[in-house]
Amino acid sequence: xxxxxxxxxxxxFRRDLSAYLDGVLPQRARRRLEAHLDSCQAxxxxxxxxxxxxxxxxxxxxxxxxxxxxxxxxxxxxVRPRPTARRLEFGLRLATATAAFxxxxxxxxxxxxxxxxxxxxxxxxxxxSAAQETPAAMEAAPAAPDIKGIQLEEPxxxxxxxxxxxxxxxxxxxxxxxxxxxxPAAEGMAAADETPPAVVATPAEIPGAEETPPxxxxxxxETPxAEETPPxxxxxxxxTPAAVGATPAEIPGAEETPxAEQTPPAVAAAPIETPAxxxxxxxxxxxxxxxxxxxxxxxxxxEKAATEGAEGGEETEAYASYDQAAAEEAEGxxxxxxxxxxxxxxxxxAGVGVLAAVxxxxxxxxxxxxxx
Amino acid sequence: MVIADEAQLVHRSQSGDxxxxxxxxxxxxxxxxxxCLRMLGSxxxxxxxxxxxxxAYRRISSxxxxxxxxxxxxxxxxxxxxxxxxxxxxxxxxLEAALEAGSPTDVPSPLPNPEEETLRRxxxxxxxxxxxxxxxxxxxxxILRDIHGLSYEELTEALGCSLGTVKSRIARGRAxxxxxxxxxxxxxxxxxxxxx
Numbered sequence: 001x002x003x004x005x006x007x008x009x010x011x012x013f014r015r016d017l018s019a020y021l022d023g024v025l026p027q028r029a030r031r032r033l034e035a036h037l038d039s040c041q042a043x044x045x046x047x048x049x050x051x052x053x054x055x056x057x058x059x060x061x062x063x064x065x066x067x068x069x070x071x072x073x074x075x076x077x078x079v080r081p082r083p084t085a086r087r088l089e090f091g092l093r094l095a096t097a098t099a100a101f102x103x104x105x106x107x108x109x110x111x112x113x114x115x116x117x118x119x120x121x122x123x124x125x126x127x128x129s130a131a132q133e134t135p136a137a138m139e140a141a142p143a144a145p146d147i148k149g150i151q152l153e154e155p156x157x158x159x160x161x162x163x164x165x166x167x168x169x170x171x172x173x174x175x176x177x178x179x180x181x182x183x184p185a186a187e188g189m190a191a192a193d194e195t196p197p198a199v200v201a202t203p204a205e206i207p208g209a210e211e212t213p214p215x216x217x218x219x220x221x222e223t224p225x226a227e228e229t230p231p232x233x234x235x236x237x238x239x240t241p242a243a244v245g246a247t248p249a250e251i252p253g254a255e256e257t258p259x260a261e262q263t264p265p266a267v268a269a270a271p272i273e274t275p276a277x278x279x280x281x282x283x284x285x286x287x288x289x290x291x292x293x294x295x296x297x298x299x300x301x302x303e304k305a306a307t308e309g310a311e312g313g314e315e316t317e318a319y320a321s322y323d324q325a326a327a328e329e330a331e332g333x334x335x336x337x338x339x340x341x342x343x344x345x346x347x348x349x350a351g352v353g354v355l356a357a358v359x360x361x362x363x364x365x366x367x368x369x370x371x372x
Numbered sequence: 373m374v375i376a377d378e379a380q381l382v383h384r385s386q387s388g389d390x391x392x393x394x395x396x397x398x399x400x401x402x403x404x405x406x407x408c409l410r411m412l413g414s415x416x417x418x419x420x421x422x423x424x425x426x427x428a429y430r431r432i433s434s435x436x437x438x439x440x441x442x443x444x445x446x447x448x449x450x451x452x453x454x455x456x457x458x459x460x461x462x463x464x465x466x467l468e469a470a471l472e473a474g475s476p477t478d479v480p481s482p483l484p485n486p487e488e489e490t491l492r493r494x495x496x497x498x499x500x501x502x503x504x505x506x507x508x509x510x511x512x513x514x515i516l517r518d519i520h521g522l523s524y525e526e527l528t529e530a531l532g533c534s535l536g537t538v539k540s541r542i543a544r545g546r547a548x549x550x551x552x553x554x555x556x557x558x559x560x561x562x563x564x565x566x567x568x
């Protein structure tokens with residue numbers, strides 16, 4: 001133990017040797033090092049060698065310039081759109097940061113069980129796909145008492161049930177969710193049959209699937225129905241597997257239904273960015289846990305982007321003066337790649353930000369609607 | 373090497389006075405060129421040095437006072453780092469080969485004694501090879517500190533990092549240089565061996 005400690009101390013002293021040579025070691029550390037040097041032959045030897053190295057480096061001559069580098073004519077000063085771009089970038093980062101903050105607040109509100117009614121259901125809706133759930137909940141809220149207690153409870157629990165407390169609050173909400181998806185099915189002639197293939201991959205479609213449990217498990221059995229469907233419906237399945245959960249392509253499907261007007265375009269468009277990538281693959285088995293994980297990672301991304309915004313801003317200010325200019329003018333491929341990565345990051349950040357903002361808005365709207 | 377009216381020259385350069393800027397070029401071109409030479413070798417040093425001054429002229433309006441030499445050397449350092457990155461992406465060009473080919477020790481020395489001259493060249497060659505083994509940021513720190521003699525404060529400006537980072541890079545760079553030279557101590561000139 002003592003040996004390890006001594007070794008650690010010894011290593012620290014060795015690290016200080018360079019600063020000691022330059023006389024930039026703080027006084028206390030210097031005194032400690034000098035005391036150590038008196039007793040440690042190895043460190044003393046290393047200091048001598050290090051001093052020789054520094055002297056040898058100092059002995060290297062400064063070469064004369066082969067020619068004058070004076071400028072014959074003033075180089076053209078490039079006019080760059082950089083300030084605008086930087087402002088735009090700053091705006092996007094700010095938006096991302098704000099959205100991340102809003103998302104955090106909403107999450108905290110949800111987990112702390114703040115009033116708002118149907119917390120769990122909202123959370124699930126938000127995480128899975130705001131586009132599908134939001135109109136459903138909004139539309140069906142008044143109808144909730146009528147359809148209360150349908151057989152939908154069970155599939156819901158199976159899918160989202162890890163926390164048991166959900167049941168009392170969720171049942172009405174869950175029940176209300178289902179009909180809107182079902183109604184278009186009835187009106188749109190066998191649209192219900194068309195949904196199952198999407199259900200496998202889409203979290204958003206799950207309420208629709210719940211009313212016909214076999215449909216979720218056995219899409220192939222339902223597919224003939226989809227094939228039989230008339231042209232407008234036949235066209236829908238073609239779109240669904242490709243763009244499943246979040247595409248507005250499904251909302252056009254809802255054009256046949258009265259629910260279309262309740263879907264704000266922004267809400268419909270928003271989830272395209274992330275849930276499509278994150279949620280659909282796993283939802284059919286994992287349910288809420290998976291999606292919560294996805295939500296958390298989104299939030300982390302957003303926050304990371306936000307913090308990077310702060311750092312990046314400083315960095316840009318500090319370096320932009322010559323670093324980037326020099327790099328661009330010297331055609332530095334590395335910097336160009338960094339630029340591309342940064343813009344990609346901004347794009348992702350903005351996407352997550354918009355999604356979070358829309359979701360927060362939708363949640364707020366819903367909580368207002370649910371309030372007695 | 374701070375000239376008395378440097379601030380004035382900078383100010384005039386910022387208003388587009390090319391002659392004033394060229395006076396600054398005359399003062400600092402040797403340092404800029406030598407930094408490029410140690411970092412890139414003689415083949416690329418000239419272009420990099422010229423690029424440094426062109427960039428400096430273009431960006432001089434962004435210079436907000438402080439140490440002009442550190443600001444200029446930072447431009448040179450960035451250009452060198454970009455060039456090294458560019459070179460790394462094309463493995464055909466070997467850094468060591470480039471450095472050896474352009475070893476600054478080939479330059480005639482003012483020393484009259486031919487034996488000393490030979491020793492100095494030998495040591496210079498080993499040092500240059502040792503420098504080539506260091507990571508770019510450590511090499512930059514070592515060159516600016518031990519060859520150009522920049523203070524730690526200037527180094528923070530020229531390298532664009534904190535004092536702690538500067539100290540750490542110098543310490544690591546020196547330690548690696550020491551190891552490199554000690555591993556070849558029998559090849560080194562007597563003057564170096566005597567100080568062990």
